[in-house]
Amino acid sequence: MIDFNDVRDAPEPSKEAKRDEIRAELLARLDSVLFTLYPAGKKRKGIFRIGDVLGSPGDSLEVVLEGEKAGLWTDRATGQGGDIFDLIALRIAVNAAIDFERVLDEAASILGRAPSTSPKKAKVATDELGPATAKWDYLDASGRLIAVVSRYDPPGGKKEFRPWDARRRRMSPPEPRPLYNQPGIAAAGERRAG
Numbered sequence: 645m646i647d648f649n650d651v652r653d654a655p656e657p658s659k660e661a662k663r664d665e666i667r668a669e670l671l672a673r674l675d676s677v678l679f680t681l682y683p684a685g686k687k688r689k690g691i692f693r694i695g696d697v698l699g700s701p702g703d704s705l706e707v708v709l710e711g712e713k714a715g716l717w718t719d720r721a722t723g724q725g726g727d728i729f730d731l732i733a734l735r736i737a738v739n740a741a742i743d744f745e746r747v748l749d750e751a752a753s754i755l756g757r758a759p760s761t762s763p764k765k766a767k768v769a770t771d772e773l774g775p776a777t778a779k780w781d782y783l784d785a786s787g788r789l790i791a792v793v794s795r796y797d798p799p800g801g802k803k804e805f806r807p808w809d810a811r812r813r814r815m816s817p818p819e820p821r822p823l824y825n826q827p828g829i830a831a832a833g834e835r836r837a838g
Contacts, residue, residue, distance in 0.1 A: 662748065663729075663744075663748060666748055666751050666752060666755070667715075667728065667729070669755050670715065670728050670751055670754075670755065671714050671715050671728065673755065673781075674692075674707075674709055674714060674715060675687065675692070675709065675783070675787035675788075676781045676783055676787065676789065677728070677754055677755070678692045678707060678709075679781075679783075679787075679788060679789035679810070680754055680789065680792065681699070681731070681732070681735055681754070682694045683699075683789060683810050683813065684699060685699075686703070687709065687787070687788070690708070690709050690710045690711075691706050691707065691708060691709060692706070692707040692709055693705065693706055693707075696719060696721065696722070697719065697724070697731065697734040697735055698735075699735075704719055704720050704721040704722075705717060705718070705719040705720075705721075706718055706719075706720070707728075707731070715728040717730075717731050726740075728751075729744070729748075729751065732747055732750050732754070733747045735750075736750050753776075753779075754779075756779040756780065772798070773798045773801075773804060773806075774796060774797075774798055774799070775796075776794035776795060776796055777795050777797045778794070778795040779792060779793070779794050780792070780793045780824065782818075782823075782824055782826075783825075783826055783827055784822070784826055785826045785827060785829070785830040786827075787827050789810045790809075790810055790811070790818055790822045791807055791808060791809055791810055791817065791818045791822060792807070792808045792810065793805055793806070793807050793808075794806050794808070
């Protein structure tokens with residue numbers, strides 16, 4: 645007979661293991677991550693382009709989307725560059741070398757994971773529902789962001805979902821309502837046809 649009361653909690657992964665796990669997931673979902681950070685960005689020939697780290701229109705900042713350099717970026721106007729963590733740090737205006745834990749928490753949030761910091765240190769949302777507890781990116785078949793649905797679990801209340809339309813840039817469901825995981829559906833169709 646198994647007594648589940650004797651099961652001990654698994655040890656927390658090391659900071660390096662956590663960093664490597666989050667980096668791998670960021671790179672696996674790089675298109676989605678970049679369109680979440682920069683909805684106005686453009687994707688051309690394996691490169692994601694935006695004006696600057698603030699998301700201004702333009703083509704100066706380039707992020708490699710494929711190969712062994714995936715996630716590396718360069719801003720031709722400023723000469724800045726780095727990896728995906730450096731880009732996230734600049735986007736949230738923190739120094740990655742000093743406050744890397746906050747960068748990891750932001751990356752986890754982009755991926756729809758719960759932050760690792762304690763609730764008192766967590767960034768407090770201005771919405772009356774509190775911070776989002778989960779997030780789902782709806783992408784078209786080519787990997788472009790269509791919508792984001794966030795889940796909220798307010799204390800003492802029922803769970804609520806809030807859709808954000810990426811094309812119209814407002815809190816409302818897109819019309820027509822998209823299917824979830826269109827890139828996966830398209831890939832499954834390609835595998836079946838092949």
